[in-house]
Amino acid sequence: MPKMLPLTPATGEMRRPRAVRFALSLLFGITLLAGAPALQAEDGYQLWLRYAAPGAASATASPGISQLVAIADSPVQKATQHELQRGLQALSGAAPVGAKTVTRAGGLLVGTPASSPQIARLGLDLDGLGREGYRIRSAVVDGHATTVVAANEDVGALYGAFHVLRLLQTGQPLRDLDIHETPRIAVRVLNHWDNLDRYVERGYAGQSIWDWHRLPGWLDPRYTDYARANASIGINGTVLNNVNANAEVLTPMYLDKVAAIAGMLRPYGMKVYLSARFSAPMEIGGLATADPLDAGVQRWWKTKADEVYALNPDFGGFLVKANSEGQPGPQDYGRSHADGANMLADAVAPHGGIVMWRAFVYSDEEPVDRAKQAYNEFVPLDGTFRDNVLVQVKNGAIDFQPREPFHPLFGAMPKTPLMMEFQITKEYLGFSTHLAYKAPLYEEVLDADTEVQGPGSTVARVIDGSLDGHALTGIAGVANIGSDRNWSGSHFDQANWYAFGRLAWNPDLASRDIAAEWTRMTFSNDPAVVEPVVGMMMASREAVVDYTGALGLHHVMGRGHHYGPGPWVEGGPRADWTSVYFHRADANGIGFDRTRRGSDAVSQYAPPVAEIFDDVARTPEEFLLWFHHVPWNHPMRSGRPLWDELVLRYDRGVGTVRDMRATWAGLDGRIDAERHAQVAAFLAIQQDEAQWWRDASIAYFQSISGLPLPAGVAPPPHPLGYYKALEFPHAPGDTQ
């Protein structure tokens, strides 16, 4: 099972053996950069849509588009044409020549058979592309060599246009093209954990971009740029408000504002969704109950859905967090999650809407390993949900840790379409200050093999519907977007938004290739930039795992804010909100025994997987302490005892950050000064804080293990009490 659980070395050498569209070697081959281009001030606002000329290679790689043929009648067509004009002008330095039909060689023809007679006459096979897919073909149109972007629907052509712009931005020639692209997953959405007062829960990039106070009177042009960025990576929907929802968003005043946003996103193929508070019928509807089996409640939701759709005919549907962390839900009335979800599903079904029902539930009353509870709750409900319900499952069973084994629900509910929930914002990976490229995490989970139908039953195949034959499929990313000028709080966190979108479109893309693609568009096509930056990115997530707690440690962060180390956290309202509950370190050893002799969480996996996780000898070391409580001297594959290995991992993590910092310093002059300086400052902060994590964690665990540090390892500079006494007030993003 090596592919299921890749052992990601800190050097960042992780490559999936698959055909890749953007082979790095090819890119390096054609990008013959004579010298660094003139660097302009950049504040990051343009994201990966800078449309900077790809250096000296441009003469070869993008010889200019002789004419642009893109009909612009519908709003989506207008958006497509506008983006192509903007991109081609910026890339070539001159506005593209527009034309109604192809009349010379070297043109770009974009559209659908319906919008373009020339495309219709080409007779391209567009079957199987669906509504959102597209073909890009080097073809001869009325005698002229032409690059054709063809799709069945306007939105497909829009996505194809962004693909062409990506080729140009990454310095690839528009010749001999025959690309077919169609998204593997139907619903590709962001989840904004944004409150109506613009506070963003677990947000580290300023306030919510939704300026509710001034909506709908003020339609910030930034909403259009947001839609452009999302469309460029294939994201086709967004949930505007926090899953810890406020019912007020469903009042007429807010629905007007929601409709105004939807109107700005619609030309870019994006639907708007809302998080629905389950008790809304009581809070804003004046009902005495929110019981999903109550006829009045059902009527209220149907009427509310009618109202929503009257304002917003292509409204996507509702996302619901119910009976979880204090949120109201159907269990308040003795009903099941399926009862709740189905009631809402019935309300939106006549309008084509869906319900995304979160499976992130755990009860304080249940004295069961928190990792097991969602499975226990939901598996019995398999087959009882309406057709327009997706159950949204976090990638792991605890909560967006730097590394978790895949959630046991994946593969365990074959009759129900399960939707992936990834976190793009970095609640547990250093907020937006630390550089941590998360695509390797996403990739690791998507590639994980559930084995429920034998080898190859990957998580990706569960969520893309191919394993169980679901047509309705989905993936969600908890957004890291805010009002900060650079959108994500840091320049490198833009890559996590980008990578989420690319993987949502095609879960088989390789994280390294995505990193290279993003780096080229965001910073430079100069190989002297791309290679080291991709190296940093690919090493970065493993560095966070190392310096925050490797080998399967989890939930060892400071209480509440989740920023710094807190392996000593104990007490408080709930055992499973403490660190000691999860690491269970004592004088003899460390780790959570989830084997059959322990909490038996392993048995929630398919037998071949369960057997491995149950066996301390076969469990990948990355998950050792997740599944096993082992003695401090447990022998590791390195030949070192566990204690020594753990300590060395902390040091390795700090070392990787030190290396990243040095690499980045070496790029001075090749990156514009403004972005270079900010990244450099953030890496310095990250190095200090990685050291803090390392020192505090070693000080704590040594106080438990009583063991000496391995030879040559520096002791923490302060006693444990110092680290425990550190306070971190006013950290951003904490739950209000």
Add this chain to the structure above:
Amino acid sequence: MPKMLPLTPATGEMRRPRAVRFALSLLFGITLLAGAPALQAEDGYQLWLRYAAPGAASATASPGISQLVAIADSPVQKATQHELQRGLQALSGAAPVGAKTVTRAGGLLVGTPASSPQIARLGLDLDGLGREGYRIRSAVVDGHATTVVAANEDVGALYGAFHVLRLLQTGQPLRDLDIHETPRIAVRVLNHWDNLDRYVERGYAGQSIWDWHRLPGWLDPRYTDYARANASIGINGTVLNNVNANAEVLTPMYLDKVAAIAGMLRPYGMKVYLSARFSAPMEIGGLATADPLDAGVQRWWKTKADEVYALNPDFGGFLVKANSEGQPGPQDYGRSHADGANMLADAVAPHGGIVMWRAFVYSDEEPVDRAKQAYNEFVPLDGTFRDNVLVQVKNGAIDFQPREPFHPLFGAMPKTPLMMEFQITKEYLGFSTHLAYKAPLYEEVLDADTEVQGPGSTVARVIDGSLDGHALTGIAGVANIGSDRNWSGSHFDQANWYAFGRLAWNPDLASRDIAAEWTRMTFSNDPAVVEPVVGMMMASREAVVDYTGALGLHHVMGRGHHYGPGPWVEGGPRADWTSVYFHRADANGIGFDRTRRGSDAVSQYAPPVAEIFDDVARTPEEFLLWFHHVPWNHPMRSGRPLWDELVLRYDRGVGTVRDMRATWAGLDGRIDAERHAQVAAFLAIQQDEAQWWRDASIAYFQSISGLPLPAGVAPPPHPLGYYKALEFPHAPGDTQ
């Protein structure tokens, strides 16, 4: 006494009869704009420091600087040189030629006798300019015609450099100059009501610009731009945190962050101050009391001051809100405000620091007219404060209303330097969405004549120290600055920051001239822009007065958020937090009787003023309902009864906004599209909301007066209950 209380007509025709430096007619005379210049995208970030070439007039007005001679050894000198290079390059399109000495005609020589032998040799009279003043002189230097900026200290030269750049930006020629400038007020500071979690109380421009989480590791270049903007208008200090203070800002972790900010502001002549929580010795010092007469408390503050100054040698001092609206203070221990202020003053005195002690106090227990309480509390303390204490007084006795009579404390504490506190942020004037230029409000208060030493004893002369011979003088503006790209939430609110700074430097400047100056630098020198924009600005504040409640009405806004109308607000924790307490409308009449027969607040003014305010016939109609309870049919100067006049004022306010909107629409094409569109959208919101204020207020007051509307006046479209039921959740800036 017409000058004391100018009756500001809504047409915006307000001109003070004084010598003005930037006469509008002159500017129009020399700006012969042949055509509109090419318009670039502008997002407002550059504020009034865009350094856009002043159109075709530039050929005449700014012929280019042949060489720039500005030594850059010290940090302040470097900042000066850098700003001149940046400005001259942007204005002329070419980098200025730097030189060590003047060697040809047409140069700009900037410095001090100490930094420049050529300036020293000129022998200019710099006496009386003090540390911050400067001269700008057209002179012959070593045989070459030169523009000389000379000062005693580097910071004076910095201010002079900004003055030169302002001349160039506004299209004025650098010839025959002999300008002497020196600030009239010593301490010119912003007050940021910014919390440590970046929430800004009464802030409508995003989050706090202080990114505490990442400080001191990340020094946002925006802090430098903030300092540049402030230095350009002469603001020389800033209080970083909310007067509703958190003691944590005085902990070592935060003091490091504070010192990092101070380091970035210092080259621009700005000192950093902090709001001190009076109970800090208990909250972070572990003491059992914060009694200012306790030796341990005194010692704690002295030690804390030593710690602050060790990190930040030119720290400005402390601002304190004590025993006000729930804040702790010396009265908790039976001590006076002077006891509290003097203890802190003694702590910072050895370091040259000051204490700014706010006089905004009112007690719930005191059954006295709230308008009278600060006077009652503070006047008996006159003469008991240490020399390094300023008492900071809001412009009016209630709270930053659209119009208030000047605070009766001004002139009533001759032995104590009183500092003015203006609000730049628009808590009561439509947040940052409504266009309301506040300089006429500032001007009205500064010009108001206290008559305490006979006619001419203006508020300006109280706070500039000239009336009572104080050397330590101060003025504070509650900042409207946030993380929004355009700093102030709207483009026009930048003008309030600008105007505050200009009036802090010279309280005699005319608001209209400041508006013209700002408009030229911010939008355009095109007279077809300047004239209508200045007209809009000058009419705007009176429009707000009209549509929110004219003729002396005050505190009639919605509870808590202070955004929309709420003349019906009653009940709650305190009578003097309600509207009915202040307007006292009943079937017979309306207004707060503050005459000798009423609360006798009038007697807090000097006798000549008190006599006027006590006399309903002589009280200016702008303040009629502030001082008098009068019948609904009280005859107004217009010949109309009060009720009719009040209703017509509401309509006039809405009409002015309608006119502003039309004027702005007419500027389409003369303002860059991005800023034009936002202002247009905001004006549309303002018109809707002005109508809402008007309709709701008339509906309410008509329900009290029972009178018919004047002929031709449209009735409110909804019944009163509709307006009372409107909710305004999640309005920004409300007290947390």
